[in-house]
Amino acid sequence: MVRFSVVCPTYNRGPAIAATVESVLAQSLRDWELLVVSDASDDDTDEVVAGFARADDRVRLIRTHRHGHPSGPRNIGLAEARGAYVAYLDHDDRWAPEHLAVLARALEGEQLAATGATRVTAAGDVLHVTPPLTLCWHPELQVMNAIFQPSQIAHVAGLAESVGGWRTNETGLEDWDLWLRLTDAGVRCRTAAEPTVIELVDPSTRQSRVTARHGWEVARFPDGRAARAAYRALKDTRRVAAARTALETDLRAWYAALMESGLLVIPRGWRADAREVDRALREAVAAAPIGGRELWPDLAIVPREDHVALVHLISCVTQEHADRIGTLNRRIMRHQLELYADVLTC
Structure with missing residues (x-):
């Protein structure tokens, strides 16, 4: 095996x-197989991969009928996998040479692990490197955020299948859907601070075209006129300072509670106690782009059968998940909701 x-x-x-395959060939940990599952490619993709397979029998090309979605090919790859662990690699991402070695250490005694990432443009310009704070893991954090891209993740063989495998959906975000189902099954994620994944950020990709189809209600109004007035009031950028203060207060209290629970996973390589986590959180809020052209850009007016609602739109797979996010937000964002209430009662 x-x-x-x-x-x-x-x-x-x-x-x-080729660059993606070559990044696997360059791994310092050599004990791997690469299953490239072609979703009925009709260009020269298969020919390129076949060339690598002829040169190194650890590389396998698997051609399948057209799914039009990566979940089908991923499930086919899982069925063909022979490894003790499964790692995922999107076809436009690359790994640093130590990626699998870092994952192997993180997976010791664990079922699921993830590393950090550097996000780059097609020209190679660095857009973002995941800070350690964003690699902290807790069941509530997984409900609220996708946290990881597939190329960052690895798990013990059979784990994804145990919760139904990769699902196909119209919204994308099938990775968040799987991570959440694993969390609900009691699986925790060990993380490593090293940014060993180079992820391409490309506006033409499916990931960049994901739209928000679900949400949770912030307020209800009898008609559209009242809803529009409230919407304009909440969007007023003169409230940026108050919004930032409320966000920081809520997040600091939430993370303090997560630390006290004993369930917050701190990424390997980041020696952080409660004070350091709080410092990093305050720094992140200070740098957050709050109130550029408008406050709360995900806020929308949504007509219902018997009322008009102000809704926070969420890019997630199901309304049930959006409802969970709403329930959690109502518990943890008390000061932000108080700010909403103050604005709406003016």
Whole structure:
């Protein structure tokens, strides 16, 4: 049995997939197999991968009928995987040479692990490096955020299948859907601070076109006129300072509670106690782009059968998940909701 099975779904990536495959070939941990699952590519993607497979029998090309979504190819890859662990790699991402070695250490005694990432443009310009704070893990954090992209994750063989595997949906975000189902099954995620994944941020990709289809209600109004007036009041950028203060107060209290619960996972490589987590959180809120052109850009007016609602839109797979986010927000964002109430009663 090999140590890692790497599952890489692809469609019409062409010669550019070579850099992705080469990043696996360059891994310092050599005990792996790479399963490139072609979703009926009709360009030269398969030919490029086949060339790597001829040169190194650890690389396997699996061609399948067209799914139009990466979940189907990922599930096919899982069925073919022979490794003790499964790692995922999107066809436009790359790994640093130590990626699998870092994951192997993080997976010791664990079922699920993730590393940090550097997000880059197609030209190679660095947009963002995941700070350690965003790699903290807790069941509530997983409800509220996707946290990880597939290329950052690895798990013990059979784990994804135990909760139903990868699901196909119209909204995308199938990764968040899987991580949440694993969390609900009692699986915790060990994280590592090292940014060993190079993730491409490309406006033309499916990920960049995800739209918010669900949400949770902030307030209800009898008609559209009242809702529009409230919407304009909440969007007023003169309240930026108050909004930032409320956000910081709520997040600091929430993270303090997560620390006290004993369930907050601190990424390996970040020696952080409660004071350091709080410092990093305050720094993150201070840098957050609050109130550029408008406050709360995800706020929308949504007509209902018997009322008009102000809704926080959320990019998630199901309304049930959005409802969970709303319930959690009502508990943890007390000061922000008080700010809402003050504005709406003016």
